Amino acid sequence: MNERDGDNSIIEYMLDLLRIEESGKFLLADLSDSERENLSVAFRIKNFIDEIPGGFLIYYADGDEKIVYANKALIKIFKCDSFADFKAHTHNSFKGIVHPDDLDGVEQSISKQIESSMDNLDYVEYRIIPKDGIVRWVEDYGHFVHRESAGDFYYVFISDATEKVTRRMVETATLINDRKEKEKQLLSLTEEYDKERKLIRQEHLRRLEVIEGLSVNYDSILYADLDNNKVLPYRLSVRLERQFEKKLQVRELAWFLDDYVKTWVHPDDRKYVAEQTSIEHIRKTLANSPTYYLNYRCIYKKETQYIQLRIVNVGGNDGVSQVVMGYRNVDEEVMREMKRKQILEVALNNAKIAEVAKNTFLSNMSHDMRTPLNAVYGYAALARKNIDDRTAVLDALDKIETASTCMLDLVEKVLEFTYLESKEHALDEEEFNVCELVNEEHATAVRMGESKRLTVELHSSVAHENVYGDKQKLQQILHNIINNAVKYTPAGGRIDISIDENKTETSEFSTYKFTVKDTGIGIDKDSIPRIFEPFERMYNTTHGGIYGAGLGLTITKNLVDHLGGEITCDSELDKGSTFTVALSLKIIKTDKQSQACDIDASDVKILVVEDNELNMEIETEILEEQGFTVDTAINGKIAVDKIASAKPDEYSLVLMDIQMPVMDGRTAAKAIRALDDPELANIPIIALSANAFESDKRASIEAGMNAHLTKPIDVPVLLDAIKSTLAEVKKNQ
Ligand code: ADP
Numbered sequence: 001m002n003e004r005d006g007d008n009s010i011i012e013y014m015l016d017l018l019r020i021e022e023s024g025k026f027l028l029a030d031l032s033d034s035e036r037e038n039l040s041v042a043f044r045i046k047n048f049i050d051e052i053p054g055g056f057l058i059y060y061a062d063g064d065e066k067i068v069y070a071n072k073a074l075i076k077i078f079k080c081d082s083f084a085d086f087k088a089h090t091h092n093s094f095k096g097i098v099h100p101d102d103l104d105g106v107e108q109s110i111s112k113q114i115e116s117s118m119d120n121l122d123y124v125e126y127r128i129i130p131k132d133g134i135v136r137w138v139e140d141y142g143h144f145v146h147r148e149s150a151g152d153f154y155y156v157f158i159s160d161a162t163e164k165v166t167r168r169m170v171e172t173a174t175l176i177n178d179r180k181e182k183e184k185q186l187l188s189l190t191e192e193y194d195k196e197r198k199l200i201r202q203e204h205l206r207r208l209e210v211i212e213g214l215s216v217n218y219d220s221i222l223y224a225d226l227d228n229n230k231v232l233p234y235r236l237s238v239r240l241e242r243q244f245e246k247k248l249q250v251r252e253l254a255w256f257l258d259d260y261v262k263t264w265v266h267p268d269d270r271k272y273v274a275e276q277t278s279i280e281h282i283r284k285t286l287a288n289s290p291t292y293y294l295n296y297r298c299i300y301k302k303e304t305q306y307i308q309l310r311i312v313n314v315g316g317n318d319g320v321s322q323v324v325m326g327y328r329n330v331d332e333e334v335m336r337e338m339k340r341k342q343i344l345e346v347a348l349n350n351a352k353i354a355e356v357a358k359n360t361f362l363s364n365m366s367h368d369m370r371t372p373l374n375a376v377y378g379y380a381a382l383a384r385k386n387i388d389d390r391t392a393v394l395d396a397l398d399k400i401e402t403a404s405t406c407m408l409d410l411v412e413k414v415l416e417f418t419y420l421e422s423k424e425h426a427l428d429e430e431e432f433n434v435c436e437l438v439n440e441e442h443a444t445a446v447r448m449g450e451s452k453r454l455t456v457e458l459h460s461s462v463a464h465e466n467v468y469g470d471k472q473k474l475q476q477i478l479h480n481i482i483n484n485a486v487k488y489t490p491a492g493g494r495i496d497i498s499i500d501e502n503k504t505e506t507s508e509f510s511t512y513k514f515t516v517k518d519t520g521i522g523i524d525k526d527s528i529p530r531i532f533e534p535f536e537r538m539y540n541t542t543h544g545g546i547y548g549a550g551l552g553l554t555i556t557k558n559l560v561d562h563l564g565g566e567i568t569c570d571s572e573l574d575k576g577s578t579f580t581v582a583l584s585l586k587i588i589k590t591d592k593q594s595q596a597c598d599i600d601a602s603d604v605k606i607l608v609v610e611d612n613e614l615n616m617e618i619e620t621e622i623l624e625e626q627g628f629t630v631d632t633a634i635n636g637k638i639a640v641d642k643i644a645s646a647k648p649d650e651y652s653l654v655l656m657d658i659q660m661p662v663m664d665g666r667t668a669a670k671a672i673r674a675l676d677d678p679e680l681a682n683i684p685i686i687a688l689s690a691n692a693f694e695s696d697k698r699a700s701i702e703a704g705m706n707a708h709l710t711k712p713i714d715v716p717v718l719l720d721a722i723k724s725t726l727a728e729v730k731k732n733q
Helices: 009-023 033-051 072-077 083-089 100-116 162-217 238-244 253-264 267-276 279-288 332-385 390-422 434-452 471-487 552-562 613-625 636-644 665-673 694-702 715-732
Strands: 055-060 067-070 121-128 136-147 151-160 220-225 230-235 291-300 303-313 322-329 430-433 455-461 466-469 494-503 509-518 566-572 576-587 605-609 629-633 653-657 685-689 707-710
Touching: 009 033, 009 067, 055 072, 067 083, 072 083, 072 151, 100 121, 100 136, 136 162, 162 230, 220 238, 220 253, 230 253, 238 253, 253 267, 253 279, 253 291, 267 291, 279 291, 279 303, 332 390, 430 434, 434 455, 434 471, 434 494, 471 494, 471 509, 471 552, 471 576, 552 566, 605 613, 605 636, 613 629, 613 653, 629 636, 636 653, 636 665, 653 665, 653 715, 665 685, 665 694, 685 694, 685 715, 694 707, 707 715
Parallel strands: 455 494, 605 629, 605 653, 653 685, 685 707
Antiparallel strands: 055 067, 055 151, 121 136, 136 151, 220 230, 220 322, 291 303, 303 322, 430 466, 466 576, 494 509, 509 576, 566 576
């Protein structure tokens, strides 16, 4: 035995001791004192280890892993009676200690741990099969020891870990169970969440479809947040793309509302739309009802469009903030409805005005009739009383005459008005001198104004005095206006009557402007549009003290309309009034010299279209006399056929009557203009009509004719027109 020191020496003493015990050579006498001492220590340690409560094992690391030592506690763990019994049970090897199923894993784990451990330590758990056959768990703290003298071996502390492991296993199982349970819960939650998400998605899609469905009629849909002053488009019309620059981007709501009104809304509706779409108004209105709408007009590409804007509260009930605004072009029905409403409103208003006017008229009439009637009665009685006083009687008779004239005028006006109202009346045209007519009216005005010391002046600027028209009606028009001027101008005032002619070249008509300007009481701005209405008077007789039925201007306007003219009034209260009548009258040229032009009549073939035989004869004669070649057609249809089948250049011009059987002149002109051959289609056509109104002239020009002349034929005018039309055509060729 050698001297030993260090930690492992005790184990080595023990090994020596065990070896000695095993070999049976145990002679103390052979040992030195120190050896004996060491042996005794080893012996005491062995006894101590034998008695410790935990298992202790020493076995060789190599070969069969032969067991060197097992203490009592370990032998007991294996339910063996003795070390010998233990060795037999384990076949004297560490391999016999470990449960066969765990052995490979345990040995691998041990060698791995030893390799990586600085202190050559390892820890394993494994099952054992004790002698009673009941499997148990142990834990094994091993230590690998290498000794040159004794070889490699392990010494190991082994203790029963069945309870610990079982507990841990139970815990692990519980944990696993818990985890599984949690996983299950999570899974079901996830499933539920998925289901819900699917439902939400479906609901979302459904809502989108509903929105699409409901909003199909809306060109633009915007979502607005009033609290945050934001607006977000959902769909945009071309119009609104301007405000959002074609992108679905968020804008400031207040800016958008303002810009929309300024850019698109019709000027007359701007105030209304701005009020109805102000953020405060939206809030206030939607607080009481979930939705409201407004109809208004927009101007888009210079056209008026009727728009309906619907505003819907889509947020909760507590405070209005989220709203949807839908814009759409109002369909025809609503548009018709709006128009119908407008018409009804106007009609109602008119009915109300007419009712008021009629009542005023009746009370005026009874007053206006009674005043002269009273005068008649009064002066008649006075005359009777003073029958012998010639001067007094004559004076009374004068007064009676004046009063009677007033009454007659009143009755006449009422009758005339009723007559004008009740039927269309024809024009009675004749040749007359327009300046003479105005002169006469001027003279009357001077006479009428004498008693009030009125200054009545006449101004005239006319190139063509002789005209063709309804003299009587024009006289009546001027008479009524001048009469009013005298009537409504206080003493010392002034009246200016003027006539101006505005001649348009190439036309046989001139526009004559008759103006009557007074320095009278004037008419307030609001009343001006109404003075042409029947029975309208600014002051009734009782207040104004001026006699009148309120029919004069109505009759005047009626007459002006009938002559195709226009009447306007410009007036200022207390300053005076100006009444202007503009009329187009056919002029009669006294200068019969027709304009020189280099058209050779013998080259010109004219187609005269006329159903009246006599007229046809006259026209043919006039034209042939001038050297023209004439062909004729007795209605529009024949004329169209003749032109359509003519050679180009065959006819130079068509003289077209308007009213004809089979096909009238305008239809014929349109048909000629629609011919395929451009040369034939563009043949000059001059209308010859009995109708002299501006509207007739316009209709002829609109039908494609070059000029419109009126009958009876004024030869120089006709020749002039033919020549200037041909010259024009020649110039354009
Ligand atoms: P009246 O018989 O009452 O004169 P009119 O139809 O001729 O009826 O005129 C209608 C109303 O227009 C008059 O009552 C008067 O208030 C106003 N009026 C017409 N002419 C003039 C004028 N020259 N100056 C001021 N007021 C006028």
